Amino acid sequence: MLSLLWKGIQLETSMGSAEFTSMVATLVSMSQGVTLLLAKSLLIFFDYERPYYNEYSLGFSGVLFAMKVVANAQSDEYTSVHGLMVPTRYAAWAELILIQMFVPGVSFLGHLGGILAGLLYLRLKASFSGPSPLTQLMRGFRHALNWPLRLVKSLLRTRPRITGRGTTGGRNARDTLQRWRCQACTFDNSGRLNICEMCGTGHADDGPSSPVPTSDIHDLSLEELRRRRIQRFG
Known part of the structure; x- marks a missing residue:
């Protein structure tokens, strides 16, 4: 042996x-x-x-x-x-x-x-x-x-989650489709908003987004925008 x-x-x-x-x-x-x-x-x-x-x-x-x-x-x-x-x-x-x-x-x-x-x-x-x-x-x-x-193994294997606000976390497909991503700061906003909640950039379906001045949202400085991005992304 x-x-x-x-x-x-x-x-x-x-x-x-x-x-x-x-x-x-x-x-x-x-x-x-x-x-x-x-x-x-x-x-x-x-x-x-x-x-x-x-x-x-x-x-x-x-x-x-x-x-x-x-x-x-x-x-x-x-x-x-x-x-x-x-x-x-x-x-x-x-x-x-x-x-x-x-x-x-x-x-x-x-x-x-x-x-x-x-x-x-x-x-x-x-x-x-x-x-x-x-x-x-x-x-x-x-x-x-x-x-x-x-x-x-295939049944127990867990798929990697796609991180990012508005794309995971049990939201239904309708809510996911209604959300839109700001091209300036990549923040996912609700479909009910026409202005980015983070940086104030307007939402445009047919072209690049551009800042839209409003009476409710004031222009943000670069330092304030940087601070908000750090706060969001950690």
Whole structure:
């Protein structure tokens, strides 16, 4: 399991979860298929009394050997296999021999089938220009599983409010349409007013607004207009 964790982190980080899942599923099938062919070949060419494919075996180590082949295929470095320095790309072969020497009860054909499955996977992957069909299927399956979560997020997502007087705050559409914005100070005035409440500029629908003198609103100095703008916008 520690070996699976170490190889899984390297491979899934480099290729993504969907492709990693499809690779593992492919290697499981291929390693078992190659092991079965090897066992059948032993029965045909060496005439074993008991067919090897009738023996019981359990474990994930064949797939781990295949993952090691995939992870180390493009490496030009050297690695230590139980104290023996070998090229990293051939580490799986060295480990196959050493494990069989120190632990003779393990499945030699299972490990050998995993290595051959890894080489076959690399050959098939090189022949495809794009993602494999199984990878596309895994991505579609993941997309389908994430659909309810994306739906909930879209329902809970809050849209940004448009700040400014007269445009938000629960006003109805009729009141929003009736309001007009002063072109001099950008203050939103009520539709019932023809003169800007802030700076005294008149409202004109057909052209730029211009100051309109009235008896109720006196001309504002620039300092007073600046003070009102600061008071409004903070």
